[in-house]
Amino acid sequence: MAFKPLPREFYLRDTIQVARELIGKELVHRSSAGITSGVIVETEAYMGITDPASHAFGGLRSKRTEIMYLTGGRVYIYLIYGMYNCMNVTTQKEGAPEAVLIRAIQPVRGMEIMLARRGLKNPKSLMNLTNGPGKLCQAMGIGADLYGADLCEKRLFVQEPENPAAGEVGASRRLNIEYAGSARDFEWRFYLKGNPFVTRTSFE
DNA sequence: GACCGGATTGGC
DNA sequence: CCAATCCGGTCC
Numbered sequence: 645m646a647f648k649p650l651p652r653e654f655y656l657r658d659t660i661q662v663a664r665e666l667i668g669k670e671l672v673h674r675s676s677a678g679i680t681s682g683v684i685v686e687t688e689a690y691m692g693i694t695d696p697a698s699h700a701f702g703g704l705r706s707k708r709t710e711i712m713y714l715t716g717g718r719v720y721i722y723l724i725y726g727m728y729n730c731m732n733v734t735t736q737k738e739g740a741p742e743a744v745l746i747r748a749i750q751p752v753r754g755m756e757i758m759l760a761r762r763g764l765k766n767p768k769s770l771m772n773l774t775n776g777p778g779k780l781c782q783a784m785g786i787g788a789d790l791y792g793a794d795l796c797e798k799r800l801f802v803q804e805p806e807n808p809a810a811g812e813v814g815a816s817r818r819l820n821i822e823y824a825g826s827a828r829d830f831e832w833r834f835y836l837k838g839n840p841f842v843t844r845t846s847f848e
Numbered sequence: 849g850a851c852c853g854g855a856t857t858g859g860c
Numbered sequence: 861c862c863a864a865t866c867c868g869g870t871c872c
Contacts, residue, residue, distance in 0.1 A: 724854060820855060821855060823853095
């Protein structure tokens with residue numbers, strides 16, 4: 645099978661546009677344990693310096709956020725609640741620390757590997773495998789070692805899917821950012837309507 | 849150097 | 861509903 649990462653230019657655009665267009669694309673990780681992949685079904689845009697929900701709000705620069713300040717098309721990974729990794733793709737040109745959080749995928753390749761990594765033996769509901777940012781990182785084997793990885797190389801990347809996903813892309817408020825003032829109401833979350841791997845919400 | 853809380857998850 | 865678990869950010 646051929647691997648063809650999306651070109652750098654895909655990421656060097658408006659972050660909301662990138663977040664919307666990532667829906668339906670295939671996220672691939674080629675690790676020593678084998679290849680795993682899934683179709684992206686839920687994302688959120690984080691708009692950098694002016695976005696109170698962004699880790700780079702106010703222009704904050706730190707060891708954690710520095711990768712977002714580089715030219716887009718890299719991986720930003722952070723640890724949440726001391727337990728789970730979350731994966732973002734960085735966007736925009738150098739100096740604009742914006743990113744898209746991958747919130748859910750639908751498994752495509754390497755189901756056995758993903759089940760093992762998640763510690764699920766006889767999963768009653770397969771959707772529990774990758775229906776959340778922490779869960780999909782665990783299933784895909786995405787950890788701190790991939791912080792800063794270049795999405796234009798062939799280790800961890802996004803490409804066009806072999807089988808296009810059907811369905812309409814919906815938009816809603818982002819999840820769990822109640823602290824973000826008026827930005828909590830901005831509809832910067834995107835998801836594939838009707839897909840069972842999308843986080844269930846009370847509002848859509 | 850202390851303290852606070854989180855772009856989550858799973859169990860009670 | 862709430863604990864887990866630890867790192868980053870803030871303030872002293």
